[in-house]
Amino acid sequence: MTWLRKPWVGPLAFVVVAFVAFSLPPYLTGDRASARVQSDWGPHYPFLLVHVFCASIAIVTCVVQIWPWFRGRFPAWHRRIGRVYVWAGVLPAGLSGLVIGWMTPFGPVAMVSDVMLAVLWLVFTWLAWRAARTRQFRDHRKWMIRSFALTVSIITNRIWGVVAFLLLADRVPEAQLPNTIAGIATWTGWVVPLLISQWWLERKPARRRAAVEQRETVPA
Template identity: 30%
Template sequence: MPGTSTHRVRTVLGRSAGWLVVGLSTLYAVSAVGMAVTELLALLGAGPDAKPRVVPPLFVLHALTGAVALVTGAVQLQLGRPSSSGHARAHRTLGRCYLAAAWTTSVAGAATAVVFDVGVAGQAGFAVWSASWFPTTTIALRHIRARRVRAHRDWMIRSFALAFVFVFVTFDPVRQALESAGLPRTVVYPVALAGCAIVDLAAVEVWLRRDRPGAPPSRGRPYATPRMAARPCEPDGRCGSGRSAPAPT
């Protein structure tokens, strides 16, 4: 049937795109950890001089926690909604790691933005990114505590999209073309950051609306694992045998 075939194609394409995001995030994370380790060894006098950084300790913290946020966020979103008790435990563990890493990276990013040598426009762009990532992640946490799973998922995707902006910037051909043209960093970074953020976040919003046509983004379904209920939760908050869904721990 055409509808079934279309759904299967979308499912395959979605999972393939998800694993591509996991791969790119892991690649970027490995690179970030490598730079952080090199910088740390240089600071400790145990290695060769590293690339000059404006605030080396903050750069190390930003790179390490950013790597954790990228990998845990990508894997958690790719694994999807928990389908077993073991899956649920892994989902919560990955989520907690992502929350801590995202909050830390956003705060460290805000601190380094004011001294980053990319001009006023570039500094403003990084500051806006930090000011957006922290509350977006917090909103996702508040939704899951209120058992609004759908809204939690949507805001986690938005949060990860903000994290993925820097992967996007790294592999952005426009940024590379601007650098090859010899333009200064004060031009390259603001243009690349703004362009990648707009494309990235716009694509996420379009995907969320196509994935859930007609439903408002602020609503969600209560949380329940297979151990809690024999069937999915109903929109009124009742699960399985009629018990309300408990808040996740």
Template identity: 35%
Template sequence: MQFLPVLRRGGAPLHLWIGRTYVAGCLVGGAAGLVLAAGSHAGPIASTGFGVGGAAWIATTLLGWRAATQGRLAEHRRWMIRSWALTLAAVTLRLYLPLVAILDLPFIPAYRAISFLAWAPNLLLAEVWLRRRGR
């Protein structure tokens, strides 16, 4: 809903309150992700993948929030598109996990790969979309 122009016009209060809630959720989720990444049973590769994803989620969200508070709205939109792509990592992970079982892949090596594949392609697609849209 946040990407609908009608909700953003003139600093609409609904957009502001949904945005504040989203930022708070991303910060809590990102911090929890960092804590959980450190304890991954799949080893340091998975810890790194999930940790970098969580740190990127926090960073993009904070950069987007800061741009909004400073009135740099075009920059805000770009950062929040990146943040949303990272938010969807939880969905992407849950799409990959059944594939591991369906393809009968060894779980731990696949999970290590998924720790990066859950968020990196999402972020890459967001970047490609932003660059094409910026032309």
């Protein structure tokens, strides 16, 4: 089948589904004590619920949106799911992320990172949507790749958090450990995927690079 030529689709979908299946259940009960992030700020929990549910919509629909086979085979559904990604996923998740990022219990380093992530996520997604509306599909693809990188950064955030814990658990005082790990994980969680996505956009495919080198070696 054609879509199997993109070997990253299956593993990516599996990781995303597994992550949502693991992350979402504690928030389905409505029990504040079961939330994985606790805060003394009263309205934190309702904003956290909005963020978790809508970010789950965003990350699932985003996998479908970047699937080349689906995008080419079902363009009408690509547009419909794109609207869900923007209006039911990124917009409410990004706005609620701004609030809970500003009120994070993990210190100023994590706060700055969370706010920047939410702002860039909203801006990149809006630019992708605007480019699609004006039929500038090349720009739409570029901004959507950046938006996707920030959408899945929550997964890499968790990975970096585990790495930071393993490296720092015996070196940082226990009282400072949560904020230290959160500061490292929040920044690396979205900055690294965004840098990789930018490299991907700016790279020269092997065939194109070979053609350019061939032209450069042809004598005038």
